[in-house]
Amino acid sequence: MHRRLKLLAMILFTWLIIILWRLTWVQVVQHDYYAALARKVQVDITRQLPVRGTIVDRDNHYLAYTLPLNSVYVDPKLFRKTMADRLRKSYEKLKREGKTSQTFEQYSEQTISDALRELAPLLGQSEADLRLTLSANESFVWLKRKMEPDAARRVKDVIEKYNLHGIEIRDEAERNYPNQELAAHLIGYVGLSNKGVSPGGLDTCYGVAGIEKQFDNFLQGKPGETEQSQDGRGDVYERRVLPPMDGAKIKLTIDSALQRKVEMLLAQAVREHRAKGASAVVMDPRTGEILAMANAPTFDPNRIGGDVSRNSAYLNQAVMLPYEPGSIFKVVTFAAAFEEGLITPDEMIDCGNGQITVGGRVIRDTHSYGRLTIEDAFAKSSNVGAIRIAQRLGRERFHRYIINFGFGAPTKIELPGEQAGVVHPAARWRPDSIGSVAIGQEVSVTLVQAVASIAAIANKGVLVSPHLVSEITTAVKGDVLYKPTIESRRVVSERTAELMTRILQRVVTDGTGRHAVQLSGYTAAGKTGTPQKSFGSAGYLPGRYMPSFLGFVPASEPRYAIVVMVDEPAAGSYYGGVVAAPIFARLAEAALGGADIAPDDPKYRQLVQSLQEKLSARPTEMDLSDGDEVMGGGQPEASGAMAPISYSLPAAAKGGEQVAPSVGTKPGRVEAGSRMPDLRGRGMRAVTTICSGLQLKAKIFGSGVAVRQSPAAGAMVSPGGECRVWLEQD
């Protein structure tokens, strides 16, 4: 008996061990699985879409915003299945109460047709179409997408009135770029996350390029969540509501007016020179703020289509495509030599009659020179001179300055896909490399790097890291979430910066840029470049150039550092001084005029003075009420009278094959650049948002949805204009 008792004890003990093992397995090992399962059974979660953050320019004009809209969809299978039950129940109730004499078929047919009759106009469909959709053998069909929240609310009312099931409304936002192409490469664009396809999910936009991508997590916001704990009967015993947190507002350093001007000029240049493309960057050398950055061709972020990855229009070439900069790189060569005390501006240098042999390779100048001052060697862009100077520096020292000017490393501008460019380490330079690098070959740079380097000269030798974002703030309270960390470091001494400014000015007054860069009233400093396009191992192909101009204005107190590059002009001229410099000049004038900066050119001041004297002598001839118009480029007689100084004469007047386009635009007045969108069907809130995005004053008549507008859709509108919209109840 005791033996069997022992056996019983052992059996029970084994059982105990099995139970404990099983408990450990379920409760400890599989806890996560069951916790998730429990949540699924106990908690019903619905999510609300946050409104994606807006992107604004430096003056708080909208560049990108999101309109919260609603979409309506139906699950036809579910609709038919549940409606049969529901109708049956309500019919039986009516029958019991003796309130109907219809048969069930009559009753359900009447109810459904009543509901569809009310629903169809709200969804913009005919009753028959709607009926067809509801009988489809599908589980998900859109009934109407992106409708105004007001209209969606009316749909909801109908759904509730007839106790319909299977027709659902969900948030669906629409991202708008009111200025179409404006700053498209900077803003980027959004794609629709495929997570949103399931009926319960949310359509979330995510940034694909530009700022939209770079700061996607700031822009996204957090979806709101309503968590309802339900018991087994479906009764709610606990509710937790977390409202959605709208995305942050990103303020760019971009000046929309200037940006628009840059884009116009680039598009014009591409047309005129039959170029493959063109890019330009404008930066404030004092702060590192990017005021404008543009590439042609460009795109409209509202209409993304085709194979985005193969279309170069979608690339922000200014940061993504490094190129061999050519002569503009001589800025670094000369600055390094000045800083090291190896040259002075007035020192004579032997330019070897336009030919030099470096490491066995012969390098020639376009024009051959004998002995030139350092200043002239720079202004005339002598390759031999630059190479001689680089040889004095030696590869180690030269390399150090190149790196110090920010080349070979990304500038960390807030844009995705920025390239570092290529600067080979000094140890790997071939014997002839010093000759190549001195004149901007064997290195590649992005335009942002280039503009930052010239800005360092403009900013008295201190390089400020370029940045595009001024601040990121929360949507509602405006709490600052992000401020760029602006790094600045001294690259060359103030003295060197002064010397460089002097020789850069010389380029414009007497050198390669003299024909094109003649600003009305302002001094300028800059350097031309006419690099041949490098095709990697294929080398340089004949006739493929990337004329560039790198400089700043005004020379005396620099406010704008500007770089312009035209990719493969095919209409004849290809020199930097001919193709790129005029764009620089017009850009500079637009920027200076727009900012209302006092002219600094001493010759201009003399001119004004003498003009005033003459006018006081003969006060009847001219109306001086608008002095700036007199000085403007569009008044050749006025400036012609002031010979020999000819500020505003087109460069063509000075002969040569360089036909620079006439500077016809009045400085500071920026052309309008946005097309009016179609507002029809939009609600009051959307209309006001869109108009303020376009910087238009909205005048709204009536209420409901827009039926008529002025200006018409597609018309060009300028900021500050007026927009009239008539609304009607539908």
Place this chain on the structure above:
Amino acid sequence: MAKSKRRPIWQATETLSWDLWMAASAIGLTFFGLVMVYSASAAAKNPSHHLLTQGGAALIGIAILATLRRVDYHFYARPVVVYGFLLLCILMLASVFLFSARQGAHRWIILPGFSLQPSEPAKLAMVIFLSWFLALRESEKQLEDFWATIAPAGVVLGILSSLILLEPDLGTTAMLCLITVTMLWIAGSPLRSLLLAAPVLAVGLVIMILIKPYRLKRIYAFISPEMDPLGAGYNIQQALTAIGSGGVNGLGLGQSRQKRNLLPEPESDFIFPVIGEELGFIGGSCLILVFAFFLWRGLRTAWRAPDTVGRLMAVGLTTWIGAQAFLNLSVALKLLPTKGITLPFISAGGSSLIAVLTAVGILLNISASGSETRNQQAEAG
């Protein structure tokens, strides 16, 4: 060997040492059960209903326990008591069919103010009958005789279990069979005689399944509850979800979410999932270990019992409580198919609690007698 040791029914002397540990674990489990029953029924319409009836039953049960621990267990081992008790139970089991069914089952004698579940005392009656009967057969050296021992035991079991099966209550029937087989085996019946009874049970089971096809469904549900979480496998799936989501530390006392109409009968058959969810692995495993401890004290009592009646009675009562607890846990943890078996001491149910505490009272007396025997032996030695 035991018959010569008959003593007065009422043991007045306090000198005997009794198993304080067993009493403590039983009463501790009872009070813990009160707390959990209250927590589990918190989401019900009348949250304190179960607490009040269970509390009343606990008081009565503990009073009975305190009384019976002083009643010499040999008192039960006489024909008058055995047959009287059996007869009473059979009558009560028969009378349940006079009362209206609850949840489709005739399990209760419903009286004004309270109701009684006769299948609970029936288990006690079966244990008492078997310990008396088997001890008698052992003294007659007829234990190995199928017709003299196993057949009569089978008849009594058959009467009781068929009545319970008709209620229907498969769980209690299974418990009754388990107790009987264990006691026969411990008493010394040859295994092959017991195996003869197995085909009879198997045939009975098949008939039961044929009568009520939902039982087959329960077995399918056991095999794969995930296949149809809202159908037959729903209960066990909810139980596992409750236990699993409790994790190591649990959600905290009173915080169970599954008890809100997701678990069926959270205060009764599925109270362990609520405990697992609220008190986690720590609480759940501690509870299981306390049951194991109680089981050990019970088997120890059997080991030390002074005579065959006491030993068989201790084995029967311990097996009943221990096996029922393990069966309940095994069902909740999906080790066995779902059937309605309560967790002794813990689950809401007055009849069950009183019956179990009565059993503990008897066990305590046996344990004290065992100590006495040892003392006497020590003195003699």
